């Protein structure tokens with residue numbers, strides 16, 4: 635596996651070729667790093683599942699370069715989803731739509747719908763354009779971590795997660811630290827009204843404003859029994875250290891909290907973001923730091939409020955849940 639730090643046009647053309655040849659390329663997006671492969675190549679996708687250690691019935695998001703590619707993968711595209719695509723793509727949003735025959739069972743986990751996203755990161759977009767220029771149709775990319783673990787937001791973190799599993803022909807594109815830091819908002823667009831399956835930086839409020847509707851937040855948990863979406867299982871996004879969301883840290887424990895929260899004596903401060911956006915951006919690196927330092931427990935003071943705080947609290951609740959029903 636090679637790490638490419640200079641993502642020049644020719645390097646991205648090489649990376650696209652690497653994908654076309656059936657290999658894996660980890661790449662930066664504005665949310666987290668993805669582990670990409672050709673979404674039309676069954677053998678390559680099978681290998682991707684093995685590298686991630688993910689059950690094969692968990693569907694993958696197909697990344698495309700623009701909404702002009704939507705109807706290749708989606709057979710029915712409700713008006714509201716076109717509105718969402720126009721407003722929020724490229725960006726941290728995934729739409730679940732009824733599939734075409736291009737989205738085969740090995741991508742959708744046998745479901746009749748497919749997850750589609752146009753990422754905003756310049757490296758991701760340029761890679762997608764090169765890939766399509768070379769005849770590719772879409773890049774399947776889950777977060778570039780082992781199943782159930784913390785999503786990587788830097789190329790170093792991808793290396794830590796996957797270097798033991800990637801082969802000589804695979805690549806990691808280094809595009810710096812991800813700006814958003816938590817995974818995309820997933821919106822189910824297979825019904826009359828959209829529902830949020832996973833909260834992210836495209837917030838419930840922004841979706842409601844765009845569509846002129848109000849949405850129900852109960853849908854976040856009630857769907858978890860119906861769709862096989864690993865991010866909506868109860869335990870996920872977990873570091874080795876135990877994540878604790880209440881109580882007071884002791885000396886030797888880790889702490890993640892907004893900067894306004896003072897660090898008690900002897901406690902290891904892992905992040906002190908000034909805003910909720912910064913909180914989202916730094917959260918997963920702070921979890922990784924806890925594991926690098928060999929800490930047993932990380933105390934996290936969850937952010938209050940709506941917007942991105944909803945996504946942060948969703949991930950915190952799952953990372954603190956040690957039930958082993960998903961991993």
Ligand code: TXA
Nearest residue numbers: 665668693694747748749776777817818862863864865
């Ligand atoms: O921000 C993101 O979405 C990142 C970057 C790399 O784009 N990707 C990501 O992929 O988070 P992944 O596979 O780690 O999480 C995607 C979630 C999974 O829980 C998966 O089960 C769900 O989306 N998903 C994908 N396709 C789906 C579908 N057709 N129906 C329901 N859930 C789906």
Ligand code: MG
Nearest residue numbers: 776777785865
């Ligand atoms: Mg993931």
